[in-house]
Amino acid sequence: MKKFVALFLALAMMLTLFAACGKKDDGGKDVDKPSGEVSAEQINVCIASEPDTIDPALNSAVDGATLIAHLFSGLAKWEQDDSGKLEIVADAATELTEGVENEDGTVTYTYTLRDGLTWSDGQPLTANDFIFAWNRAASQELGADYGYMFEVVDGYAAMQEEGATDAKLNATAVDDKTIEVTLTTAVPYWNELLAFPTYFPVREDVVENEAWATDPATYVSNGPYKLAAWEHNSLITLEKNDSYYDADAITMKKINFYLSDDANNMLANFKNGDWQLIDDVPTNEIASLKEEYPDEFKITGQLGTYYVCWNINEDILPEGSDLSGVEAEAAREEIRNAISLLFDRNYIVNDVAQGGQVPASSFVAMGLTDADGSTEFYQNAGHNDAFDGYYDVSQDALQSNYDSAVETLKKYYKFEDGKFTDFPTLTYLYNTSEGHKAIGEYLQSALANIGINMTLENQEWNTFLNTRKEGNYSIARNGWLADYNDPISFLDMWTTASGNNDVQFGKGDNATMAHYSLDLTAQGYEDVKVENGTWAETYDVLINKIKTCTDDTVRYELMHIAEDMLMSTGCLCPLYYYTDLFMISSSVNGYFSNPLGYKYFMYTTISE
Amino acid sequence: MNSKTAFYIVKRLALALLTVWVVITVTFFVMHAVPGGPFLSEKAISETAMKALEAKYGMDKPLHVQYFTYLKDIVTKFDFGPSLKQRGRTVIDIISDGMKTSVKLGLVAAFIALVSGVVLGAIAALRRNKIIDKIIMVLTTAFVSMPSFIMGVLLLILFVIQLKWLPGNGNAKGGLLLPIITLSLYPMAYITRLTRSSMLDVLGQDYIRTAKAKGVSKWKIIFGHAMKNSLIPVITYFGPMLAYIVTGSIVVEQIFAVPGIGRQFVSSIINRDYPMIMGTTIVLAILIVVMNLVSDILYKVVDPRIKLD
Numbered sequence: 001m002k003k004f005v006a007l008f009l010a011l012a013m014m015l016t017l018f019a020a021c022g023k024k025d026d027g028g029k030d031v032d033k034p035s036g037e038v039s040a041e042q043i044n045v046c047i048a049s050e051p052d053t054i055d056p057a058l059n060s061a062v063d064g065a066t067l068i069a070h071l072f073s074g075l076a077k078w079e080q081d082d083s084g085k086l087e088i089v090a091d092a093a094t095e096l097t098e099g100v101e102n103e104d105g106t107v108t109y110t111y112t113l114r115d116g117l118t119w120s121d122g123q124p125l126t127a128n129d130f131i132f133a134w135n136r137a138a139s140q141e142l143g144a145d146y147g148y149m150f151e152v153v154d155g156y157a158a159m160q161e162e163g164a165t166d167a168k169l170n171a172t173a174v175d176d177k178t179i180e181v182t183l184t185t186a187v188p189y190w191n192e193l194l195a196f197p198t199y200f201p202v203r204e205d206v207v208e209n210e211a212w213a214t215d216p217a218t219y220v221s222n223g224p225y226k227l228a229a230w231e232h233n234s235l236i237t238l239e240k241n242d243s244y245y246d247a248d249a250i251t252m253k254k255i256n257f258y259l260s261d262d263a264n265n266m267l268a269n270f271k272n273g274d275w276q277l278i279d280d281v282p283t284n285e286i287a288s289l290k291e292e293y294p295d296e297f298k299i300t301g302q303l304g305t306y307y308v309c310w311n312i313n314e315d316i317l318p319e320g321s322d323l324s325g326v327e328a329e330a331a332r333e334e335i336r337n338a339i340s341l342l343f344d345r346n347y348i349v350n351d352v353a354q355g356g357q358v359p360a361s362s363f364v365a366m367g368l369t370d371a372d373g374s375t376e377f378y379q380n381a382g383h384n385d386a387f388d389g390y391y392d393v394s395q396d397a398l399q400s401n402y403d404s405a406v407e408t409l410k411k412y413y414k415f416e417d418g419k420f421t422d423f424p425t426l427t428y429l430y431n432t433s434e435g436h437k438a439i440g441e442y443l444q445s446a447l448a449n450i451g452i453n454m455t456l457e458n459q460e461w462n463t464f465l466n467t468r469k470e471g472n473y474s475i476a477r478n479g480w481l482a483d484y485n486d487p488i489s490f491l492d493m494w495t496t497a498s499g500n501n502d503v504q505f506g507k508g509d510n511a512t513m514a515h516y517s518l519d520l521t522a523q524g525y526e527d528v529k530v531e532n533g534t535w536a537e538t539y540d541v542l543i544n545k546i547k548t549c550t551d552d553t554v555r556y557e558l559m560h561i562a563e564d565m566l567m568s569t570g571c572l573c574p575l576y577y578y579t580d581l582f583m584i585s586s587s588v589n590g591y592f593s594n595p596l597g598y599k600y601f602m603y604t605t606i607s608e
Numbered sequence: 609m610n611s612k613t614a615f616y617i618v619k620r621l622a623l624a625l626l627t628v629w630v631v632i633t634v635t636f637f638v639m640h641a642v643p644g645g646p647f648l649s650e651k652a653i654s655e656t657a658m659k660a661l662e663a664k665y666g667m668d669k670p671l672h673v674q675y676f677t678y679l680k681d682i683v684t685k686f687d688f689g690p691s692l693k694q695r696g697r698t699v700i701d702i703i704s705d706g707m708k709t710s711v712k713l714g715l716v717a718a719f720i721a722l723v724s725g726v727v728l729g730a731i732a733a734l735r736r737n738k739i740i741d742k743i744i745m746v747l748t749t750a751f752v753s754m755p756s757f758i759m760g761v762l763l764l765i766l767f768v769i770q771l772k773w774l775p776g777n778g779n780a781k782g783g784l785l786l787p788i789i790t791l792s793l794y795p796m797a798y799i800t801r802l803t804r805s806s807m808l809d810v811l812g813q814d815y816i817r818t819a820k821a822k823g824v825s826k827w828k829i830i831f832g833h834a835m836k837n838s839l840i841p842v843i844t845y846f847g848p849m850l851a852y853i854v855t856g857s858i859v860v861e862q863i864f865a866v867p868g869i870g871r872q873f874v875s876s877i878i879n880r881d882y883p884m885i886m887g888t889t890i891v892l893a894i895l896i897v898v899m900n901l902v903s904d905i906l907y908k909v910v911d912p913r914i915k916l917d
Contacts (some may be wrong), residue, residue: 273774462643480650
C-alpha cells in the first residue's frame, strides 16, 4: 500500500512538471520565434543587447548604427566593390558631387535626389526631409551625442550658443529634389559623414511622436529594410523594403537581430547553428576558437586605441624634489614617457588580451590614413625611420627600451639594487571588467619590477566615467574609437574645453603652465609662433588651425604636430590598437563591415 | 470575514504603503548620491547639450524639488516618467514589457516549487529513513545550500555548453526552462524539507492515532487529516518564497539573458537611468509587500486558530 501511495505521488509530480513545461511552450507560440530555423531567406545574427535607440539622430552606438544602416538610406553609403575594397558611393543622391568654394572660403555642395524615392509608408521622400533631419540632429534641444558631427556645416556654431533657438544649419532644399549645403571649409571626410547615421533623413510628422523609434508601427524609414518587429530585449526583425530604389540588389529577405550581450550565450547559439554571426566571444575561449573554427573566427581592424592616460596634474616627483613650475612639468613629461617604455605590448596582446590586437606605438590608431590616402598615419608618426610611431614596440627592442627608461628615471629617483625606492605610490583606475583587470595587473607587475608600487582600483562603469572626466585619478585605463577616418577625431578631444579631455590638459594647475611651444611658420601661418605658452595658447590654437585648413598636405602636417605635442607630454601611453572579434558561419556569403565596425547583411546569401 | 480581519487588512495595507514610501525615498536619494549620471558616455556630449538635456528632464532643479515632483506624478497621475536611456519609451512601457516575461517565469517556478516540494516532502515523510527519503534529503540539502547564481551557471554549463540540449538564451524556444528550474530548485528543496518535517510531526499527533484506531483508511488519514495540517508551515513560506523568486530573478535573468524586469533593474542602475531605477524598485517592492500580505491572510484561512493582530 505504501509503495502505491509513493508511486501515485511521484506520478502526480511528474504530471505537474509536464503540465508546467507544456504551458511554457504555449506562451512561446504567440510570437513567431525563428531561432533555430535556418533558411536561405533569412539570417540570424547577434551583435549586441537591446540598442539604446534606433533613431538615426540620437544613436551613438555601433550596434544601433548597424541597424540604422539597414533601415535608412542617406545621401551616401558604404559598399564593397568586386575586389573587396570598401568605398563610399551615392545612395539617395544621384552622385556625390565636388564642392564649390565660395569667396569667403566656405564650400557649397549641391546634391540631386534620385527619382521616385519614397518612405516605407509610401509617402515621397523630399530634400526637405534631409534638411529637417540635419537641423534636428544638430539642435541643442535634442542634445544628441553625435550632434557635433555637424560642426563642419556652416551655421552649426551659431546653433550651439546659449538661447539660440532659431539658428539653423546653412543647408537648404532648393526644390523637392535638390539639396544645397555649405561647409565652413573643405572637409576631406565629408562623403564619409554623409554615410554616417546622424546624417540620415527623418520625416517631421513621424518624429513628432517622441516614441516613434521604439515601435514598428510608427517607425518610418527609407532604406533597404523595414522594421518588421521588435520584441524589446529579445529580437529585432528587419524585412526587405521592396520600394527601396535598389531593392533588386538586396539579396537577404529577412534579418533577425537577436538582442543579447552575453558572450557565452552567443557562442552557444553560434555553435549549435542557430545564429550565423555573433559579435562577441568569451575571452577565455578565444585561443581554442581560433583553432576549432579557423575559417569562422574573424579578427578585423578597428579605428581605435586602447591606452593608459595620466592625470597631468598628478605630482609624481619624489618627495622633497626641488623642481617646481615649468621645470617640474618637464621632468614629469620625461618620467611619464620613460614609464611608457617599460611595458611589453606584445605580451599584453598575445598573452593578456588575446584578441588579435596590434601593439600600439602611437595614439592615432592604425587604419587611419595619411594625406595621400593610402599610407597609414601612424607609420609617418614619431619622426624616425627605424620603426613606426613613437616607440619601437617590437620584441627585440624590449631590453633597450627598458634600459633607456631606467636611465631616465635614475635622474629623478633613488635607485638601489635594481629598484627605485622613492617613487610615490600610483593608483591605476579601471572600470570593472576581467579584461581591464588583467591588463592592470600586468602593468602593475611591470612597474613592480623596478620598485614602483601601483595599486589597482576598479569602479563600476558610470562612476568610472565620472571620476575620470573630473580628473580624480592618477592613472586610468582609456580607449577611443574614431567616428570617421580622419586623425582629427583622435586629436580634437584634447582641447582644453573638450568634454573628453580626461588628462585635464589646460585645466587645474596645468591651465597656467607656460611650458608648451608651437611654431607654424613653416606651414605658412606667420602669426602662429608661441614659445612657452599655455596649453590653450598652443594646442587649442593648433586644433583650430587644423579645422580651418583647406590644404590637405598642410593639414596632415599640422595633425602630426598635434600628435607630437600630445605624445611629448607622456600623458597618453598607447598599449594596443583595437580589433573587432566576431564569428561568422561559413555558409554566409557577401558579408562585409566598414572600418567603424558597422556590419552589413543586405548583400548576404546563405548556402545550405 | 469579520470586522477584526477587515481592520487587520486595512492596517497592513497602510503599513505596506508606508513601506513603499520609505523605499521610494531612500532609493531616490541614494541613487542621486551615487557618482555618475545618465548622460555620461565614453564620448562626452557638449556642456550646452548636457544642460539642455538636464533641463528637458527636470534634472536642473534642486534634488528635493525633483523628489516632490516625482512623488506627485506617481500619486496623482501614476506617471513614472520617461526612460533616460531608451529615449522615447516610458518607464511603464518598458516595465510592463519586462513583467510579461518575469511573471511567467516567476509563476511557473513558484508552481513547480510548490507542487513538487509538497509531493517530494510527503514521499520522504511516508518513506521515512528508507532509501528514497535519503536520496531526497541529500538532494534537497544540496539545493538549499546552493545560491541561484551557482546553480544557474552549473545548469548553463551542463545543459547548454556540454550537452547542448537547451538554449542558453531566454528568448529562444524552450529558453525559459533553465531559468525556471534554477529559480524553483531552492524553494522546492525548502518546501520539501518543511513538508517532510511537519508531515512527520502531524503523523505523530494524537488525532491521527485516534483516526487510525477508529479504522479510518490510510488514504483518508493522509489526505483528509495529515496533508491539510502539515501544509500550514508551507503557506507561511509562501511569502518569503515569492520574495526569493522576485529577487532571485534579478540574478537568474542576467545569467540566462531573460528580458525580464530583473535584468532591466540591473541595467537601469548601470546606466543611471533614474526613472527606470525608481520604477523597477517600486514595482519589486510592491510585489514583495503584497505577496507577504497575501501569505499572512492565507495563513489565517488555513489555520483558524491563528489570530491576526
